[in-house]
Amino acid sequence: MLIETHMHLGDTRFDEDRDVVLARAVEAGVEWFVEIADEPREWDRAIALSRARPERVRCTLGLHPYYADQWTSELGEKLLSMARLPEVVGAGEIGLDYFKYCTVPADRQKEAMRGMLACSWEAGLPVVVHCRDAYADLVPILEEFFQGKALPAGRRYFGVVHCFSGTAEEARRCAGAGFALGVDGPITYPKNNDLRTALKGAGLEALVLETDSPWLPPQSGRGKRNEPRAIAEICERLSELFELEKEKVAGATTRNARDLFALPQ
Numbered sequence: 001m002l003i004e005t006h007m008h009l010g011d012t013r014f015d016e017d018r019d020v021v022l023a024r025a026v027e028a029g030v031e032w033f034v035e036i037a038d039e040p041r042e043w044d045r046a047i048a049l050s051r052a053r054p055e056r057v058r059c060t061l062g063l064h065p066y067y068a069d070q071w072t073s074e075l076g077e078k079l080l081s082m083a084r085l086p087e088v089v090g091a092g093e094i095g096l097d098y099f100k101y102c103t104v105p106a107d108r109q110k111e112a113m114r115g116m117l118a119c120s121w122e123a124g125l126p127v128v129v130h131c132r133d134a135y136a137d138l139v140p141i142l143e144e145f146f147q148g149k150a151l152p153a154g155r156r157y158f159g160v161v162h163c164f165s166g167t168a169e170e171a172r173r174c175a176g177a178g179f180a181l182g183v184d185g186p187i188t189y190p191k192n193n194d195l196r197t198a199l200k201g202a203g204l205e206a207l208v209l210e211t212d213s214p215w216l217p218p219q220s221g222r223g224k225r226n227e228p229r230a231i232a233e234i235c236e237r238l239s240e241l242f243e244l245e246k247e248k249v250a251g252a253t254t255r256n257a258r259d260l261f262a263l264p265q
C-alpha cells in the first residue's frame with residue numbers, strides 16, 4: 001500500500017474527472033491521499049474535498065510563499081481554529097521561494113513563514129514546507145525553530161520538506177532537524193543524479209512519496225497533467241535507487257507518511 005502525501009486535486013484541471021483520477025490511483029495501490037491548500041482562498045475547498053471522501057483523503061491548510069503577503073495574525077487565529085477539524089492533518093505549504101516567479105520580497109516571505117510555523121506548532125500540526133532556490137535561508141530557520149522542541153506523541157517528524165530539491169548536505173540537515181523529505185516525479189528524470197544521491201544519502205527512513213499533482217509529472221508523462229497514480233512509478237524508481245524490493249520501499253514510505261500526518265490505520 002502507498003500514500004500520496006502531496007496533491008492539489010482541488011485544481012480546476014481535475015474538475016471533469018476528479019473521482020476517476022482518485023480511483024486510478026487506488027487501483028495503482030494508493031490508500032491515503034493528502035490534499036494541500038496553498039492559500040486561504042483554497043482552505044474550504046480542501047476541507048470539502050476531504051470531507052466528501054473521509055475514508056481516503058485528509059488535507060493541510062497553508063500559505064505558499066507566492067501568497068506570503070496575505071499573512072496576518074488573524075490568519076494565524078483562523079488556522080488555529082480550523083486545525084481542530086478532523087479533516088485537517090497539517091499546515092502547508094509554507095516556506096520560501098526565491099525563483100523569479102515569486103514576487104513577494106524575501107523578508108515578507110520569512111515573516112509569513114515564521115508566523116505560520118508558530119501557529120502550526122501551537123495547533124499541534126506538522127508543517128509542509130515548500131523551498132525553491134532558498135535552502136541557504138530556509139534550513140537555518142527550521143533548525144532554529146525546532147531546536148530543543150520535543151516531537152508530539154506518536155509523531156516521528158516535525159514536518160516534511162516537500163519536493164526536496166537541495167544538496168546531500170541540505171538533505172542531511174533537514175532530516176537532522178526532524179523533517180521528512182518529499183520525493184516526486186523529478187527523481188525519475190534521467191539527468192537528476194545529484195538529487196538521487198542526496199535522497200539515498202538521507203536514507204529511506206526520511207522519505208515520503210508525493211506527486212504534487214497536477215505539477216511535476218514523472219518521466220513517463222512529461223509535459224502532461226500529473227496525477228496521484230504516479231506514486232507507483234516514483235516508488236518503483238526509489239526501489240531501484242535503494243536496490244530494495246518495491247514492497248519494502250512502499251512499506252517504509254507508507255509508515256513514514258502515517259507517522260508524519262498521524263493518518264488512521
Ligand SMILES: [Zn+2]
Nearest residue numbers: 093130131162
Ligand atoms: Zn511546493
Ligand SMILES: [Zn+2]
Nearest residue numbers: 006036093212
Ligand atoms: Zn504543492
